Amino acid sequence: MTTFNAMIVRENADGTFSRAIEAKSIDDLPAGEVVVRVYYSSLNYKDALSATGNRGVTRSYPHTPGIDAAGEVVQSSDARFKAGDKVIVTSYDLGMNTAGGFGEYIRVPAGWVVPLPEGLSLKESMEYGTAGFTAAMSVDALVTGGVTPESGEVLVTGASGGVGSIAVAILNKLDYRIAGVSGKTDETDYLKSMGVATVLSIEEATDTSGRPMLKPRWAGCIDTVGGDILSSAIKATAPTGVVTSCGNAAGPNLDLTVFPFILRGVTLAGIDSQNCPMPRREKVWQKLASEWKLEGMGKVVSDIPLRDVEARIDDMLAGRHKGRTVIAMA
Numbered sequence: 001m002t003t004f005n006a007m008i009v010r011e012n013a014d015g016t017f018s019r020a021i022e023a024k025s026i027d028d029l030p031a032g033e034v035v036v037r038v039y040y041s042s043l044n045y046k047d048a049l050s051a052t053g054n055r056g057v058t059r060s061y062p063h064t065p066g067i068d069a070a071g072e073v074v075q076s077s078d079a080r081f082k083a084g085d086k087v088i089v090t091s092y093d094l095g096m097n098t099a100g101g102f103g104e105y106i107r108v109p110a111g112w113v114v115p116l117p118e119g120l121s122l123k124e125s126m127e128y129g130t131a132g133f134t135a136a137m138s139v140d141a142l143v144t145g146g147v148t149p150e151s152g153e154v155l156v157t158g159a160s161g162g163v164g165s166i167a168v169a170i171l172n173k174l175d176y177r178i179a180g181v182s183g184k185t186d187e188t189d190y191l192k193s194m195g196v197a198t199v200l201s202i203e204e205a206t207d208t209s210g211r212p213m214l215k216p217r218w219a220g221c222i223d224t225v226g227g228d229i230l231s232s233a234i235k236a237t238a239p240t241g242v243v244t245s246c247g248n249a250a251g252p253n254l255d256l257t258v259f260p261f262i263l264r265g266v267t268l269a270g271i272d273s274q275n276c277p278m279p280r281r282e283k284v285w286q287k288l289a290s291e292w293k294l295e296g297m298g299k300v301v302s303d304i305p306l307r308d309v310e311a312r313i314d315d316m317l318a319g320r321h322k323g324r325t326v327i328a329m330a
């Protein structure tokens, strides 16, 4: 019987949650057609919530978080996959209520498995992970919505975070002029080195006038935080611009009128990476492996072993996390 290491989150008798690395057996894993030996995972905001007992993400404990995994198939009862295939598994229920990528093995339905695209290594796929995939879905929404580098400046919010950093890097590669909102006032140099031309503080990005529309400033916006920053961005988006929404750390509510939509033709595009249909999922991974591939992600990515994840989770929940964290499982 194969045993392996995994992070297990347990609920304590007093209602608090603790995390430890423990030995598990493949027999402990949920049912599924494909067993994958995980070589790399990555840290996403949802993992930080799952690891600290957020019932909106994970209903029952003990549990192994990790919404991202990349590795090699060791066993498959589905004809689409065979032992030795290199694959990516992200989203669906992985790491939420299904034991996830913070374990050295996962067992999942074949419908969740994406063959590793040519041009991408397993580690590179986790440098993107769900955050990079979500950033790429967001850029894709701007591009297909007709926002070009000539349209004007694109705003990225939560710019130093995982989704924000990769959105900035892809837009920079595609020659867009970028403005970035960040609450980390000491990260201006990092953001400028990533290609952000204009750095805005949260105060500068939050409209307090109460006006239904503002002077058009943005050709498009990739929002990762929601709340007043998102509503301010929508009000300041130029005619026919596209704004994407994927996160809510700054709040789930929008204080808006319909005027930006009916008087300027602004599009608000929702981004849901979890339920992204497989054909679009494969298309976005292909883009990340080819024309949108980011070379030299060293500035954005740091690598840690599983035992160091706990401290990163604390950083993430405290808003101190920067860029992307890849977890080397081997």
Ligand SMILES: NC(=O)c1ccc[n+]([C@@H]2O[C@H](COP(=O)([O-])OP(=O)(O)OC[C@H]3O[C@@H](n4cnc5c(N)ncnc54)[C@H](OP(=O)(O)O)[C@@H]3O)[C@@H](O)[C@H]2O)c1
Pocket (backbone or CB within 6 Å): 043, 044, 045, 046, 130, 131, 134, 157, 158, 159, 160, 161, 162, 163, 164, 181, 182, 183, 184, 202, 224, 225, 245, 246, 247, 248, 249, 250, 271, 272, 273, 274, 316, 319, 321, 322, 323
């Ligand atoms: N819809 C989807 O499919 C999908 C997929 C992946 C992620 N998400 C969501 O997208 C968001 C970003 O994910 P991530 O992995 O990039 O997380 P992350 O690395 O923690 O980055 C989030 C960034 O948001 C900013 N931020 C945090 N709290 C804020 C607040 N109260 N007000 C304003 N800005 C705040 C911070 O950036 P600055 O310090 O630079 O301001 C932070 O670095 C999360 O909410 C996540 O749940 C959604």
